[in-house]
Amino acid sequence: MKGSILGDVSRVLGSNISVLIFTMATSVMTARCLGPSGKGLLTAIAVYPSLVVSFSDMGVRQSAVYFTAKSHYGQQSIINAIATLYLISTSLSVIVAAVLIIATGNVLFTPLMILLAVSIIPFRLFQSYCRGILLGAEDTRSYNRFQWLPAILAAFFTGLFVIFLNGGVNGAQLAGVCAIAPIVFLGLRIFGAKHSLGLSSDWGLIRRIVMMGLLFSTALFIRMLNQRVPVIVLEGNDDVAAIGIFGIGASFAELLTQIPMAVGAIVFSRSANAKDAAVFSKKVAVIFRFVLVLSLVGATVLWFSCDLIMSLLYGDEFHLSATVVRFMLPGVVAMSLFRLLNMDLAGRGKPMLAMFATLPGTIINFSLCFWLVNDYGAPGAAISLSIVNVCVAVCFIMLYLRHTSLSFFELVMFQKQDVDLVREATAKICKKIGLSQWT
Numbered sequence: 001m002k003g004s005i006l007g008d009v010s011r012v013l014g015s016n017i018s019v020l021i022f023t024m025a026t027s028v029m030t031a032r033c034l035g036p037s038g039k040g041l042l043t044a045i046a047v048y049p050s051l052v053v054s055f056s057d058m059g060v061r062q063s064a065v066y067f068t069a070k071s072h073y074g075q076q077s078i079i080n081a082i083a084t085l086y087l088i089s090t091s092l093s094v095i096v097a098a099v100l101i102i103a104t105g106n107v108l109f110t111p112l113m114i115l116l117a118v119s120i121i122p123f124r125l126f127q128s129y130c131r132g133i134l135l136g137a138e139d140t141r142s143y144n145r146f147q148w149l150p151a152i153l154a155a156f157f158t159g160l161f162v163i164f165l166n167g168g169v170n171g172a173q174l175a176g177v178c179a180i181a182p183i184v185f186l187g188l189r190i191f192g193a194k195h196s197l198g199l200s201s202d203w204g205l206i207r208r209i210v211m212m213g214l215l216f217s218t219a220l221f222i223r224m225l226n227q228r229v230p231v232i233v234l235e236g237n238d239d240v241a242a243i244g245i246f247g248i249g250a251s252f253a254e255l256l257t258q259i260p261m262a263v264g265a266i267v268f269s270r271s272a273n274a275k276d277a278a279v280f281s282k283k284v285a286v287i288f289r290f291v292l293v294l295s296l297v298g299a300t301v302l303w304f305s306c307d308l309i310m311s312l313l314y315g316d317e318f319h320l321s322a323t324v325v326r327f328m329l330p331g332v333v334a335m336s337l338f339r340l341l342n343m344d345l346a347g348r349g350k351p352m353l354a355m356f357a358t359l360p361g362t363i364i365n366f367s368l369c370f371w372l373v374n375d376y377g378a379p380g381a382a383i384s385l386s387i388v389n390v391c392v393a394v395c396f397i398m399l400y401l402r403h404t405s406l407s408f409f410e411l412v413m414f415q416k417q418d419v420d421l422v423r424e425a426t427a428k429i430c431k432k433i434g435l436s437q438w439t
Contacts, residue, residue, distance in 0.1 A: 012262040015144035020258055022151040024313075026158045030172050031248055031314045033162050040244030042169050044235045045109055045117045047228050048100040053124045055221040056093035060085055060129055062220075062268070062346060063213035075133070079191060081206045082129050084199045090122045097121060108240070116173035123180040130187045135269050142190050143265075146183055154179035216351045223354065226362040226388065230381030233369045246378040248314060249324025250385075252306070253332045256298045260291050260336035264343040271347025281404040284344045285411045288337065292412070295336050299329045320378060327382035331389030338393040341400045353403065357395040361388045 031039050060082055067078055097118045101109060127146050134143040157178045161171035230250075234243045267284060274280040306325040310318055342354050365388040372380030401408060 012140055012144060012265055015147050016258045016262050018148045019151040020255060022148075022155040025155045026151075026175075027248065027251060028313050029155075029158045029162055031244070031318060033166075034169060034172065034244075036241040036244035036317055038169055038244070039247060040234075040240030040242065041108055042172055043231060043243050043247040044106070044240060045101060045113055045173075047231050047235075048104075049097045049117050049121055049124075051221070051224060051228060052093050052097040052100065053121055053128070054224040055217050056089045056096070056121075056125070060089070060132060060209060060213045060217075062132060062216035062351065063209045067209060067212070077202060077205055078209070079133060080199060081202060081209055082133065084206060085209065086125060086129055087199075090125055093121045093125065094118045104235070106235070112170055113173065116170060116177060120173075120177050120180060123177070123183065126187060127180065127183050130183070130191070133191075135265060140266070145186060145190075149186065150180045150183060153182065212349070216346065219346075219351045219354045219358070222358045222362055226358055226365055226392070227385070229362065229365045229369050230373070230378075230385055233366070233373050234378065234381060237373065242378040242381075245318060245320050246324055246381050248310075248318050249321035249378070249382060250328055252309075252321065253302065253325045253328035256295055256302070256329070256332050257336050257339070259294055259298075260340050263287055263291060264339050267340060268343040268347045271344045272349075274347070277348055278405065281344060281406060282410075284341070285406060286415075288340055288411060289414055291340055292333075292337060295333045299333050303329060323379045324382040327379055327386050329386070331386030334390040334393035338389075338396050341396065345400065345403060350403070353399055354396060356399060357392045361392040361395075364388055364391075 030042065034042065098114060101114050101117060127150070131143055131146050134140075134146070154175060157175035158172060161167040161175045161178075165171060167174065230246055231243055234246060267287065271277070271280055271284075303326055306322040307319075310322045310325070314321065338354075338357075342351075345351070345353050365384055368387065369381055369384040372384045374380075376383070397411070400406075401411065
């Protein structure tokens with residue numbers, strides 16, 4: 001059911017915050033128990049499955065949002081077509097991920113570690129496809145369940161396998177698999193209650209979903225590759241401790257992306273459903289300004305508090321992660337803005353525009369990262385990624401302005417309608433919590 005943008009954003013943001021809390025708990029437990037080397041090994045082996053999932057998703061999640069929103073086909077037909085694609089993509093993804101991990105020649109990757117690393121792929125793809133269908137139908141309540149349930153279970157199983165049973169890296173991997181596996185039952189329950197589940201023989205629909213999805217997945221894969229470049233370079237130097245330090249710092253800095261992620265998901269869905277793209281882009285510009293302010297405030301708080309937080313949560317072994325956080329912050333703020341604007345254009349069926357900014361950035365990132373990592377280790381990787389992310393975001397903002405006919409000042413300058421929006425949002429919040437007399 002379609003609600004207000006503010007209501008949808010608040011629900012998704014609330015879900016993201018709960019995910020954030022449990023994800024941080026999981027991160028702290030693994031870092032404390034595994035140390036920098038163990039955490040680095042866990043991060044390194046997870047890189048290739050995550051890259052494969054981002055590509056072999058084939059953009060079906062985003063394509064599902066697009067086709068469901070545009071109502072080109074019935075939801076029943078779309079679900080069955082996606083079920084067929086799921087079986088095909090899962091089989092290929094597991095094989096490709098295993099080959100990539102083995103091809104690295106890393107002697108620290110045991111057969112059991114490789115098996116656990118690739119076994120999570122079917123569940124990740126299932127989660128991605130279900131979320132796409134639900135977001136396209138603007139069912140944010142069900143959409144949120146696929147986010148917070150695995151996060152809660154991950155914290156529980158990590159405590160069980162890593163702390164209580166002392167399972168090490170294998171225990172942390174097993175916890176991840178056990179945490180996400182139950183979403184299969186959740187998905188079958190949600191979709192089985194409304195639809196007759198089965199496979200599709202409508203290869204025309206399947207082809208259209210794949211063709212549109214490949215546009216989304218190629219753009220997403222390049223963006224994901226850009227973010228994973230530091231880990232790939234650090235792994236090439238055989239420095240798993242540096243990977244662990246970088247991974248903790250990067251994941252902590254990316255806490256700032258929770259608000260843009262919540263807003264971006266709704267913007268993508270609403271953009272795909274929008275009748276007038278020009279009018280909707282003006283609404284996105286308002287959201288852009290608030291996200292910019294909130295991101296800058298959050299970055300300032302993290303800049304001054306990261307030393308204390310790292311020491312309290314992760315211990316002295318990860319003190320260098322605070323430096324990684326500081327170097328990452330400019331790039332994280334920039335990419336938050338990039339993701340928001342990209343969701344608007346992607347919702348219109350133009351995901352490839354992002355590639356004009358991200359592809360050159362990824363190439364530059366590899367070169368810059370090799371140079372800085374050799375001299376500065378994990379902080380050098382953070383510097384490289386942050387510089388590239390800022391440049392990518394600036395280039396994409398220019399592309400966005402060109403394709404929406406907005407001016408730079410229309411995008412960044414606060415207007416009277418922004419103040420009215422704050423008042424409206426404040427009034428709604430106060431009413432919900434019983435403080436309507438204050439408004």
